[in-house]
Amino acid sequence: MDRQIKVLYREIQRPQQIWLWVLILLEAAYMWYWFIQQIVFDVPIGNNPASDVVIIILWVLFGVTLPVLMLGVLKLIIEVRSDGIYVRLFPFQIHYKQFLFKEISNYETLTYSPLKRFGGWGIRFNSKGETAYNLNGKKGVELRLKYNKVVIGTQKPDEFKQAIDSVHKAE
Structure with a gap:
């Protein structure tokens, strides 16, 4: 119908605020850094590091999915x-x-x-x-x-x- x-x-309309792009990309960059350090190079971050499974889940959610949704798909x-x-x-x-x-x-x-x-x-x-x-x-x-x-x-x-x-x- x-x-x-x-x-x-x-x-x-798509998001055009520079501060939003910077915030999401900084967060994604940190998640990628965390993922590469702990999963790829096997160097845990912090005194009480998260498990590899938690790191992978957080990386998928905040390092990949959130930036794609917010900056690529959101309209x-x-x-x-x-x-x-x-x-x-x-x-x-x-x-x-x-x-x-x-x-x-x-x-x-x-x-x-x-x-x-x-x-x-x-x-x-x-x-x-x-x-x-x-x-x-x-x-x-x-x-x-x-x-x-x-x-x-x-x-x-x-x-x-x-x-x-x-x-x-x-x-």
Whole structure:
């Protein structure tokens, strides 16, 4: 059924924060160093070194899987379709979260601080019951639903809003 609904706007965001890249790559580099020292060269690290099995598991998780997921696979997909707005944070969401136009009472573009308003990036919730879908930047579109607000971060707020406007004008 999703394939029959026309996509009017599509945006794919990937993490672009330098500090995130540095943090993940430093952590991965340390895991690789730890793995090579203890597994390859058989030189344990520390006074009470972890077992080889633990080192291998941690290396796979934090030296390989986390960097690949966060820097290679992670993306926020935003679509405006004829019936609503669809958002998906891949690989954490298998299915799109949909916000149907019949459930949206109002919407507007805004500039906001993801850190102050939601405590960071990703799929975030705050104490006011608001939800955010954002990977980078500080621009977005705020959707007012019946019981809460949703902020969708975008690098192209005007194009995103124009796509929503075009559906409302057609109705």
